[in-house]
Structures are given as C-alpha cells and as structure tokens.
Amino acid sequence: MKHRQLGGAQGLSVSALGLGCMRMTFGDAPVGDKAQMIEFIRQAVAHGVSFFDTAEVYGPFDNEELVGEALAPFKNQVVIATKFGFNPDKDGKPTIAAGLNSRPERIRQVAEASLKRLQVEAIDLFYQHRPDPAVPVEEVAGAVKDLIAEGKVKHFGLSESNAEQIRRAHAVQPVTALQSEYSLFWREIEQNNVLAACEELGIGLVPYSPLGRGFLTGTITVGQKFAANDIRANNPRFTDEAIRANQAVVDLLLRIGQEKGGATPAQIALAWLLAQKPWIVPIPGSRNLKRLDENLGAADIVLTPADLSSIEQAMAEIDVVGARY
Numbered sequence: 001m002k003h004r005q006l007g008g009a010q011g012l013s014v015s016a017l018g019l020g021c022m023r024m025t026f027g028d029a030p031v032g033d034k035a036q037m038i039e040f041i042r043q044a045v046a047h048g049v050s051f052f053d054t055a056e057v058y059g060p061f062d063n064e065e066l067v068g069e070a071l072a073p074f075k076n077q078v079v080i081a082t083k084f085g086f087n088p089d090k091d092g093k094p095t096i097a098a099g100l101n102s103r104p105e106r107i108r109q110v111a112e113a114s115l116k117r118l119q120v121e122a123i124d125l126f127y128q129h130r131p132d133p134a135v136p137v138e139e140v141a142g143a144v145k146d147l148i149a150e151g152k153v154k155h156f157g158l159s160e161s162n163a164e165q166i167r168r169a170h171a172v173q174p175v176t177a178l179q180s181e182y183s184l185f186w187r188e189i190e191q192n193n194v195l196a197a198c199e200e201l202g203i204g205l206v207p208y209s210p211l212g213r214g215f216l217t218g219t220i221t222v223g224q225k226f227a228a229n230d231i232r233a234n235n236p237r238f239t240d241e242a243i244r245a246n247q248a249v250v251d252l253l254l255r256i257g258q259e260k261g262g263a264t265p266a267q268i269a270l271a272w273l274l275a276q277k278p279w280i281v282p283i284p285g286s287r288n289l290k291r292l293d294e295n296l297g298a299a300d301i302v303l304t305p306a307d308l309s310s311i312e313q314a315m316a317e318i319d320v321v322g323a324r325y
Contacts (some may be wrong), residue, residue: 001048002299004281006204007176012125012155014079016274016299018051019044019292020208020285025062031287034066036235043289045078047296051091053179053283055083055129056110058322060093062119069091072119079205080118081177083131083159084110102132104143111147114156123147127157127179137165141172148173157206163193170201176202182280184239184249184269184315186324199277208242209274210282211266212237218250218265236322244320247274256288256307263301 023029024037032040041052054067064082071078084107087098094110114123126147128140141182147153158169169175178198180189189195189205198205204292212215213232222240226233236242255266260268264272266284273282286292303311 001050001296003050005279006125006206006281007155007174008202010174011176011202011204012051012079014051014281015049016271016281017049017296018053018206018281018283019049019204020053020079020277020283021063021067022055022058023285024287025066026058029287030136035286036072037066040289040292041067042073044286044292045071046073047289047292049292050078050294051081051281051283052078053081053208054118055127056114056250057083057086057094057096057129059104060095061117064114068118068120069115075120079124080120081125081127081157081179082114082118082123083127083129083157084114085127085132093296099177100130100132100134102128102135102140104139104146107140107143108147110255111152116153116249122151123153125157125177126153127177128161129159129160131161131165134235138172141169141175145173161194163197164213166194166197166201166203170203175201175203175282176179179206179208179283181209182207182273183212183216184253184272184311185209185216185246185320197276202279204279204281205277207273207280207282210284211269215243215246216250216265216269218254235325237320237324239322242322245319248318249315249320252318256303256311259307260301260303263297264293264294267298267301268303270295271301271303272311274298274309275303276283 004016006012054063086094087101089098144156155172157177159179232238251270256268257263282293
C-alpha cells in the first residue's frame, strides 16, 4: 500500500486509503458481532491499511473500544484518529442530540477517556468533530496544544470547519488534517476556499463519505429500501427521484472504469479523489473484506490528465439531485 503525508514533513505518514470504522457499531450496525469486526480490522492491517478513524460519539464509546482492542497488537504500526466535541447525555454518554461541547475542560475529559478505550499512550490525531459556536476555535486549539505538550495527543485535527476557522486554529496550534465530506457527489470545499486553505497551510485532507454513502459504488437501485436505522433511509440523495437522476454519475464512473481495464465505479471515484492532491487520504467505510480490497485497489489506478478532464467535462453536464443531509 502506498503512503501519503498529512500535515507536511512533521505530520503523519499513513496509508493512501484509510478505514472509516463508524458503521461497525453505529448507524445501521451491526453486520457482525464484535469478534468478527475485530478480525476484519486486523485483516485491514494485513492488507496494508495503517489509518483508522473512530470517535467517542460512535456508539457512543463502543467504536473506540472496538478499534482499541482490534489494533492493540499493532502499536506504533498504525495511526488512530478519534474525535471530541459533543455533550454527554443524562447517562454520561456523548450523543449528537445532546449538543456540541468543545470547552477545554470537556476536551481534556474526552482525551483521558479515549486514551483508555483506545489502549494507547497518546492519541495520534485528535479532531474537533464539529465547530462549536459557543467556544472560540482558538480556545479549542489551545486546549489540544496543552494535551500535545503533555504527550497525550500527537496531532490536532478539525472536521467540517470553514476556511476562517481553519486559519484561526492553525495560528494557535498547527492543524495536521481536516476531515470533511468530499467526493464527486459533494465538492463544496472547492468553492468555499477550504481546499485552498488546506493547500496554503500544508494541512492534509481526509474525505469522509468519499463514495457518497455508497451511491458511487453503483450498487444502489431505484426502489431500494433501507433499514430504519440506516442514515440513507431519510437522506434526500436516496429518494427514487434522486437515485434515478444521479445514475448519470455512476454511468460516467462505469465508462471510465471500462477504459481502465474493468475498474469498478467505487475504484474510479476513489482514484479521482487521490488524483486531486497528494495530501488527500479518503477513509471509505467498509465491513467486509471483498469491499475493502475493492476500495484499496483504487490506489493502483492512475487517472491521466485526459481522464480527469473527461470526468470534469462530464460532471459539468450533470446536476446532482438532493441535499447531502
């Protein structure tokens, strides 16, 4: 597996494709028991993945515990990213419904607990999960800077932050990586200066949902029903009308894939992301080895300038239907 650098020379060296672990315990999970998911994560390491993404709110707690147990035998061989930023509920568990909380004391509390669940001495990459309008980003960066100085965190990350927030945080504590949705399906960071800010400041980009929540795999069909706990069940991109309209994107990926010797739509979608910048590391979620190997195959696909131009021209004629949430 090829490697890429997040955050410049002093940043993190990680596999060109990481693994998003959220859906192993969150959303429409489980698809297997804990032992099966642990074995799958370890198989991912064997197949060259060295970058794993989790968060305290996924579960909550279950996902960090799963990732920590699975990767315990591979200390100093892998990079684990986790996130802070939500309030605990009445039971002491952080949930999205409980609201945002990036106050310094909360950040420290999360870090201490995440260290134990992940079974590590230092968190490799600690993201603010979402910007908190109640807490200046400088305070957030300062809190993580203190944790870095204490050896409890190695690198600071942001998620879904805008260009101004990125610059303000980076001025206090260098940001190693920004996590943001980015794919052929969702390209807002190209227009709102976020991608440009990352390039200027030497910040790596970690796209989540790089396959459009599975749509860009080409396996979603009109009339398909999703489980009630699947995020796509109420997603505007997955109505029959949207699926029918957005099939044009999949058709484009199929055409390019055929020209590349039979590559799948998912592989072309990921190869497109990898071709945008050398410091982009997508983290597609996967829960079975066949899909993982398919995704990892994207790292070996070379899209030429002519290929990228063809994709760009075709996408200019396609109106993606449906909001992302």
